[in-house]
Amino acid sequence: MNQPTNIFWNQKETEDQPIDIFWNRRRKTFLSIGIALLYLITMLLVGLLLRPESYGVNYNAKFIPPCLKHPFGTDYMGRDMFFRSVKVLSNSIVIGILASIVSSLVALIFGVVAAMKGGPIDGLVNWCVDLCMGIPHIILLILISFMFGRGGKGVMIAVALTHWPELTRLVRAEVLQIRSSQYVQASYRMGKTKFQVAKSHMFPQVLPVFLVGVVLLFPHAIMHEAAITFLGFGFSAEVPAIGVILSESMKHIASGKWWMAVFPGIMLLLAVLLFDLVGENLKRLLNPNSGNE
Amino acid sequence: MRKKRILIISCIIFTVSVLLVACGKEQKKIKKDSSRNSNGIVCYVGHGFWERSLDPVKGAFSYGYDFINNALIRVNAKSEYEGDLAESWEISEDALVYIYQLKKGIQFQDGTEFTAEDVVFTYETVMANQGQNENIDLSKLKKVEALDQHTVQFTLTEPFSPFLDTTAQLGIVPSDGYHSKDYDQRPVGTGPWKVVQYDTEQQLIVEANENYFEGAPEIKRVTFVDMDNEAAFSNAQSGQLDIVMIQPSYASEVVNGMHVEKLETMDVRNISLPCRKPEIITNAKGESEEVGNIVTSDIAVRKALAIGINRQEVINHAFDGVGKPAEGWTDHLIWGNTIEYQDSQVEEAKKLLEEAGWTDKDGDGIREKDGVLCAFKVYTPSDEQDRYLLAVAVAENVRPLGISIEVKQTTWDEITKEAYCEGVVWGYGQYSPMVIDSLFQSEHFMIQAYSNTNGYENERVDNLIAKAISANNQKDAVAAWKEAQVAYAEDYPYLYLVNIEHCYFVSDRLDISVDTQIPHPHGHGIPIICNMKDWKIRQ
Numbered sequence: 001m002n003q004p005t006n007i008f009w010n011q012k013e014t015e016d017q018p019i020d021i022f023w024n025r026r027r028k029t030f031l032s033i034g035i036a037l038l039y040l041i042t043m044l045l046v047g048l049l050l051r052p053e054s055y056g057v058n059y060n061a062k063f064i065p066p067c068l069k070h071p072f073g074t075d076y077m078g079r080d081m082f083f084r085s086v087k088v089l090s091n092s093i094v095i096g097i098l099a100s101i102v103s104s105l106v107a108l109i110f111g112v113v114a115a116m117k118g119g120p121i122d123g124l125v126n127w128c129v130d131l132c133m134g135i136p137h138i139i140l141l142i143l144i145s146f147m148f149g150r151g152g153k154g155v156m157i158a159v160a161l162t163h164w165p166e167l168t169r170l171v172r173a174e175v176l177q178i179r180s181s182q183y184v185q186a187s188y189r190m191g192k193t194k195f196q197v198a199k200s201h202m203f204p205q206v207l208p209v210f211l212v213g214v215v216l217l218f219p220h221a222i223m224h225e226a227a228i229t230f231l232g233f234g235f236s237a238e239v240p241a242i243g244v245i246l247s248e249s250m251k252h253i254a255s256g257k258w259w260m261a262v263f264p265g266i267m268l269l270l271a272v273l274l275f276d277l278v279g280e281n282l283k284r285l286l287n288p289n290s291g292n293e
Numbered sequence: 294m295r296k297k298r299i300l301i302i303s304c305i306i307f308t309v310s311v312l313l314v315a316c317g318k319e320q321k322k323i324k325k326d327s328s329r330n331s332n333g334i335v336c337y338v339g340h341g342f343w344e345r346s347l348d349p350v351k352g353a354f355s356y357g358y359d360f361i362n363n364a365l366i367r368v369n370a371k372s373e374y375e376g377d378l379a380e381s382w383e384i385s386e387d388a389l390v391y392i393y394q395l396k397k398g399i400q401f402q403d404g405t406e407f408t409a410e411d412v413v414f415t416y417e418t419v420m421a422n423q424g425q426n427e428n429i430d431l432s433k434l435k436k437v438e439a440l441d442q443h444t445v446q447f448t449l450t451e452p453f454s455p456f457l458d459t460t461a462q463l464g465i466v467p468s469d470g471y472h473s474k475d476y477d478q479r480p481v482g483t484g485p486w487k488v489v490q491y492d493t494e495q496q497l498i499v500e501a502n503e504n505y506f507e508g509a510p511e512i513k514r515v516t517f518v519d520m521d522n523e524a525a526f527s528n529a530q531s532g533q534l535d536i537v538m539i540q541p542s543y544a545s546e547v548v549n550g551m552h553v554e555k556l557e558t559m560d561v562r563n564i565s566l567p568c569r570k571p572e573i574i575t576n577a578k579g580e581s582e583e584v585g586n587i588v589t590s591d592i593a594v595r596k597a598l599a600i601g602i603n604r605q606e607v608i609n610h611a612f613d614g615v616g617k618p619a620e621g622w623t624d625h626l627i628w629g630n631t632i633e634y635q636d637s638q639v640e641e642a643k644k645l646l647e648e649a650g651w652t653d654k655d656g657d658g659i660r661e662k663d664g665v666l667c668a669f670k671v672y673t674p675s676d677e678q679d680r681y682l683l684a685v686a687v688a689e690n691v692r693p694l695g696i697s698i699e700v701k702q703t704t705w706d707e708i709t710k711e712a713y714c715e716g717v718v719w720g721y722g723q724y725s726p727m728v729i730d731s732l733f734q735s736e737h738f739m740i741q742a743y744s745n746t747n748g749y750e751n752e753r754v755d756n757l758i759a760k761a762i763s764a765n766n767q768k769d770a771v772a773a774w775k776e777a778q779v780a781y782a783e784d785y786p787y788l789y790l791v792n793i794e795h796c797y798f799v800s801d802r803l804d805i806s807v808d809t810q811i812p813h814p815h816g817h818g819i820p821i822i823c824n825m826k827d828w829k830i831r832q
Contacts, residue, residue: 057689059610076542077685151703236702237681251678254523254530255546 029281036274040093043271047090055083055240063252066259073259076252081245085264088240089271092222095159096275099221102160103167104214110164111171112202115179116194125172129165137162141224142233155234159221167213174206208286215279219272226268242268329535331830333514334803336536337525339818347491348476349464350418352428356814357724358823361499362464362482365393365412365445366457368724370811372559372627374457374767378407378465378483388452388765393460395443399506401467402487409439414468416447429463452763454770458725485510485826494519510826526798535800538818540679541615544796551798554805555615556821558795558813559625560722562683563787564671566595567714569748576739584713584739584748588669593649594696595785600634601642601694602687608791611686612679619792621778625812627767628726628774632782642694653695660695668697671716675702680718683790712746713739720793722815726774730758733781749786797821804829 058078066073072081114125132140140162145154178184178201187197222242228234229243237244242264249260329335347353349362357368359377367377376382379393399407416437419426433453438446449456470481478491483506486499497517501510520528522540529537529548537551544553569585576582588594604618618636622629646652651660651667660667671688673680681702688698698716708717721728731737733754737744754777761773795813799805806827813820 057685059686059689077682232675236675238700238702251523251540252542254526255543 026285029284033278033281036278039274040271040278043086044090044093047087047093050083050087050090055079055087063257066263072263073257075248075260081260081263084240084245085242085267088242088245088264089267091240092225092242092268093271095156095225096218096221098156099159099163099225100214100217103163103217103221104210106161106164107167107171107213108210110168112175112198112206114168115172115175116198122172125168129168132162132165137224138227138231141228142231145228145233150233151236152239155225155228158228159225162224163217163221167210167217170209170213171206174209175202178202178205208283211286212279212283215275215282218275218279222268222272222275329516329533331832332512333516334512334535334800334828334830335516335518335533336822337518337520337528337534337538337818338536338797338821339538340519346477347480347488347497348466348473349480349482350415350422350426350466350471350473350476352426353480354464355428355462356816356820356823357458357461358811358820359484359826360822361480361484361486361488362466363484364462364464365395365460367461368811370809372625372724372812374461374627377461378412379460382457382460384457384765386765388454388763389449391447391449391456391460392440393445393447395445396506397443399483400504401470401483402481402502402504403467403470405467405469407465407467407483408442409445411465411468412445413437413439414471415463415465418466418471419463429459431459452765454762454764454767455725455727457767458727461724486515489514505826507826511829512825515825529798534798535803536805536821537798538821539796539798541612541794541796542682544615545613548798550802551800554797554799554807555794556797556807556810556813557625558722558793558815558820559623559629559724560720560793560795560813560815561619561622561789562680562718562720562791562793563619563789564684564687564716564718565712565747565787566598566716566785567712567747568595568750568784568786571714574739582710582713582739586669586714587665588667589716591649591651592784593645594651594667595788597642597645597694598691598696598788599785600636600638600645602690602788602790603637604790606637607683607686607690610689611682612791612793615796616791616793619789621782621789623792623812625792626724626726628729628771630775630778632779639693646695651695658692658695659697666697667695668699669715670699670701670711671718672701672703672708672711673718674705674708679793680720684718687788687790709742712743713748716788717746719787720815722813724814726761726770729774729777730762733777733786734758747786749781749784751781751784754780795821802831804831 056079058074061070061074061078062076064070064074070080070082072085074080075084110125110128114122141158144158144161148154148157184197184201187201225234226242226246229241230247231243232247234243235241237248245264246261249257249264253261345351345353347361349355354360354362357364359367363377365377365379366374366382369375376396378395378399380396382391382393384391393412395407395409395412401407416431416434419429420431420434423431433449433451433456435448435450437448440446447456464482464484466476467481479488481487485502485505485507487502488497489500490496490498496519499515501513503509518534522538525534525537526539526543526546528534529551532550544555566589567584567586568590570590571583571585571587573581574584599620608614608616608618619631620634620636621632624631646660646667650662652662653660655661671684673684681700684698684700688700691698703711711717721732731741731744733749733751734745735750735755738746738748757773757777757780761770761777764770764773795818797818805821806824806829809824809827810821811823813823
């Protein structure tokens with residue numbers, strides 16, 4: 001795992017494009033990751049620090065189309081859609097982070113335990129994974145959210161608890177593969193303990209896959225939060241959430257108030273795409289072999 | 294890579310589809326058939342039809358106006374009772390016997406003659422199946438007999454003056470042809486309209502009853518369609534509907550060939566303010582429940598809200614000015630006592646709060662007393678955007694008083710539980726004064742859902758309610774009901790806000806005879822059909 005990064009340094013560019021020494025693929029990749037992260041972190045921080053008054057109710061400014069003062073327009077209570085969208089996005093990112101942390105921890109523990117212990121435990125974990133993946137994701141989300149009384153608590157638990165199965169499979173497969181490899185077997189023969197093997201052989205191998213998996217979980221979590229809130233099983237109307245904004249704007253789109261849906265929709269799309277970009281680029285950097293898939 | 298593509302595609306699809314939902318809905322167009330022509334109309338009046346059976350025996354159309362079936366009496370445009378199937382009625386001295394003289398020569402839509410026997414049959418069927426009918430309560434009725442072909446006598450177990458309302462609510466079905474299952478979809482009655490076709494959650498088609506005893510309606514065929522509000526609005530814009538119920542926020546829109554009608558209702562919106570101090574009570578099932586609210590149990594807070602709020606401003610903000618400020622029930626109800634008082638008395642309200650010990654010491658704009666913030670929650674049902682808008686407007690409006698209201702949206706199940714501790718936005722509008730009994734009679738607390746959730750207790754009010762119920766004539770009953778309203782108004786258990794108005798887009802070619810519209814009872818969009826037999830199409 002030490003040498004593959006060289007592939008990037010030596011990679012041939014296509015014939016008709018002159019090779020730019022400075023802006024090679026690697027630097028470009030870093031740049032795009034940087035830009036994406038900058039946008040997302042800015043959104044997160046600005047949203048968290050935003051004063052509630054900036055997206056508060058102002059009945060004198062109902063339904064203003066986009067203008068300089070309100071770049072995204074205002075809604076039926078005169079709330080500024082720009083600040084509201086920022087706030088909402090930062091809430092979504094928080095939920096995404098939460099879901100990623102919980103799901104990745106569950107996935108790591110389940111994946112490693114299943115692969116290392118094997119036998120009935122492996123069977124049980126696989127059964128759980130199949131069970132969760134067998135139910136359509138959105139229905140599972142709705143069921144869990146409903147069970148925990150909907151609202152913020154329901155949606156957070158639902159999103160956090162349902163994104164682990166795919167990652168678990170990935171981790172398990174990776175660990176299984178390494179476990180049976182010759183150098184690991186050799187380490188065992190040389191008297192290394194399981195912990196030592198895990199630390200020096202397993203962990204560095206699994207980490208890239210795991211990290212990429214975690215980052216790619218993000219957009220899923222955000223989308224799912226938006227989706228179940230839109231369907232009415234998530235946050236209630238008083239909480240700023242992307243699903244709430246979108247479902248509210250549906251009521252007014254028939255009378256031509258397009259800005260209430262379009263701009264927040266684009267913000268959501270952008271955030272999801274950027275997370276995906278970060279994930280994909282990380283994958284290239286950390287796990288270049290995936291380029292051969 | 295495949296996964297990535299799926300993700301990106303699914304996310305684009307989600308966003309785009311969200312944006313296009315409205316356009317998609319427009320595709321659900323009404324089939325261009327003969328239903329909308331020179332003597333037929335197509336209407337959208339909300340979803341209310343589709344939720345239940347059309348059978349009056351099971352509580353359908355129990356709001357006091359004619360549609361498929363007629364009741365014995367009905368309400369006129371002045372909110373007074375008049376004979377419908379009955380010519381006249383008498384109540385005995387002891388208030389136990391009601392005798393109705395029926396009109397002669399009336400036929401059911403299936404051709405059979407209407408007689409006293411049908412009345413007896415209908416009432417006895419409802420009594421036997423009381424569990425199926427939540428709208429008409431015949432538990433006080435002892436027996437119903439036909440004295441002759443055209444005279445019916447009701448005997449009650451105890452004096453119960455609201456029985457008169459009941460006879461305005463229960464539509465009469467024929468004793469010969471009645472079939473419980475068929476009548477869910479195709480009831481037969483004496484009314485001006487007969488059902489031609491009923492497709493659940495799609496459409497209800499009715500045709501004029503040519504033999505209607507008050508003359509056949511001029512419009513021959515009416516189709517009611519079911520869709521959601523936004524789709525109906527789109528259909529109105531494309532000129533496919535003659536009547537479209539709309540939310541007040543749409544009332545400022547312009548649709549070619551249609552005009553907006555705002556019709557009066559008896560529907561009042563208020564916020565309940567729990568009157569009890571917080572405590573834990575064991576309910577009838579033996580479960581302990583938390584009830585009461587430390588802030589709203591202080592009468593100073595309740596009164597400050599009632600006099601300090603600016604109702605007109607709330608209405609302007611929440612409903613774009615559609616609706617009338619209300620401090621009590623409306624005068625569209627015979628028994629309604631409109632106890633009016635000056636509101637937006639901000640200074641008096643503040644003084645009241647100061648005197649009661651609510652002061653803002655930490656300067657955050659919210660008063661406190663003994664470490665308790667002057668704040669409470671108000672719940673609204675998540676399926677009714679209007680009530681949410683109202684609650685938010687109220688919260689904004691009372692903030693300058695130093696009272697903080699947090700608005701929550703949730704399901705009715707949860708609201709039923711929360712109503713004992715926090716405020717709830719309620720909507721009431723029915724002819725029967727029994728709503729006063731239900732909301733203010735102390736014994737109902739914790740016994741029936743929705744009844745006296747405030748835990749209001751006032752012996753004088755209880756006595757007046759009992760007096761009104763046992764009155765042997767309507768005049769005494771109304772007087773007692775009115776007195777009861779004065780008695781509880783002093784305690785401000787509910788924050789009355791607005792007497793709403795129902796808004797519709799009405800096609801310019803249609804005359805809905807606004808003069809004979811009765812003030813609409815609670816029923817969302819449907820009550821506009823109360824005088825559909827008088828409607829005309831302008832040629």
